[in-house]
């Protein structure tokens with residue numbers, strides 16, 4: 001139990017000092033530390049650890065809805081729900097959620113969502129599985145809404161999105177094409193890149209190295225930085241914190257939804273790794 005906020009969390013220990021932390025509330029990862037002890041995940045200093053409020057930062061599990069793509073609250077209710085521990089070991093934990101009767105009133109499909117988090121040497125794996133335990137088809141959109149801590153928003157760049165189409169959330173989800181070789185930030189960015197193949201890489205310009213993001217069954221990639229005005233409008237986010245964070249969110253969003261027949265299972269995953277040499281590689 002985290003002494004600071006009374007919420008239950010699981011601490012995972014990987015090789016050579018690597019570690020991660022996952023709150024049962026929302027199956028919410030709030031820390032991933034490299035084998036050198038560097039914190040790679042951003043959590044706002046003003047985050048509210050009071051269910052059902054989602055923790056600002058870490059990796060909110062957006063399920064069974066990403067964003068406003070449907071009738072539920074923004075990003076669905078999984079991130080605001082209490083998960084149960086299904087199994088665990090020193091470096092891995094599996095948490096599960098079934099909708100309660102309140103939630104079933106809103107979302108009339110029974111499901112079993114499992115979130116498995118495993119920490120390795122400079123590696124974090126987060127795997128989702130959704131079972132359709134109901135009698136009708138289960139449809140959902142989803143995202144691993146990952147907040148990364150970075151050296152400076154002025155130096156960070158994301159590789160792997162060149163030439164890809166995206167929906168611009170700042171322009172009524174207008175369909176655009178990424179013309180730049182890599183994505184940089186000079187203002188608020190809120191884009192859903194669609195059907196992006198291959199790994200993505202975050203270089204923050206520091207000597208920390210590149211973070212590589214490999215996705216399985218999460219074809220879209222959401223990129224977000226609130227910048228100054230949106231940051232000022234979020235009570236659980238510091239006014240200056242936009243300068244040291246970005247969100248890169250593997251998702252089934254714009255190219256969704258997933259449709260599952262009764263009894264079927266969907267799995268998706270993100271595998272994050274810190275590539276120490278990759279940061280300095282100039283492309």
Ligand code: TA6
Pocket residue numbers: 054067074075145169190222223224247249
């Ligand atoms: O990251 C994409 C996004 O949908 C943004 O539009 C912004 O709303 C962000 O998620 C945060 O949403 P939240 O509900 O956690 O404040």
